[in-house]
Amino acid sequence: MSLRSEQARDHAAVADVHRSGFGPGHGDTVAQLVDALRRDDPSALSLVAEEAEEVVGHVMVSRAWVDAPQRLVEVKTLSPLAVTPQWQRRGIGSALVRAALGQLDERGVPLVFLEGDPRYYSRHGFVRAGELGFVKPSPRVPDAGFQVARLSAYESWMTGTFVYPSTFWEYDCVGLRDEVPAASELG
Template identity: 45%
Template structure:
């Protein structure tokens, strides 16, 4: 794992497209376009890549979000997207990238790193349901079990509330899921 370098830009977007293309009808373009816009904003905090034989085979992004606590707005981090080139899946690359993202967020001084994703996959990598600590998802379209976090420091008792994503996530309609996908995920999680 290493930080992204300027020469990696196209390779990263290619890995993101390939990773999400297997699951999205748009071929991963939506997520790649979102990440391109995050990169162009002041919301990008960290990026890490996995490189094998000189080729980028995995990527993880860490960007800014906020906790809208009653006392004050607190900056935090979110992990998204996590991408592994399909030909390199199930080799521990995603796990290593998640660990690299958590470490990057810790180095940035964030109190927590949030994400939307599989409770099974991310739970085995140290993530817990955010609701356990009084944090609310940014949208009702995020199933509670899928909204997760890793606490990175001692959290004061007043620090809880809704997590707020930057506008770029909303412009790309990339917060939570929409039906019919949302209904399918809720059914699989037993929450629908």
């Protein structure tokens, strides 16, 4: 398996990964979200995993904010993450998350938020954000699923309400919806 930055030629394959990874109920919406995030945040980190020159996994990390008492802090949100079902449980999702966090730490990003399965993401340094004083953006986000990873540039005053960009709201991708694969299925 190899990991690399997504290229324009990968867009159709990335959409297919999300459609198959999230299934018929949610996959099209997530594929559309990825396209919209590319337009909304051209500096978003977008990595693909390849096996035999086929894109089998994808992670996107785009801008978001924490509305802290001192000032608005630009942070990142890790969403979405998907692996083609036949390649799940082989460590591909984990490799994508580790690579993304490493690059973000090098770039001086202080915090990375996500909504996901704590059993999966805790292996990568994510903890319940509410326990650190962060306020979730919607009551539909489960307390256990609202998670954050603190990176090297984090400072203790950087706490407050997590704010998604409007793109997540436009595609109704905040909080629980129909059943989607648990991150633990991604490996």
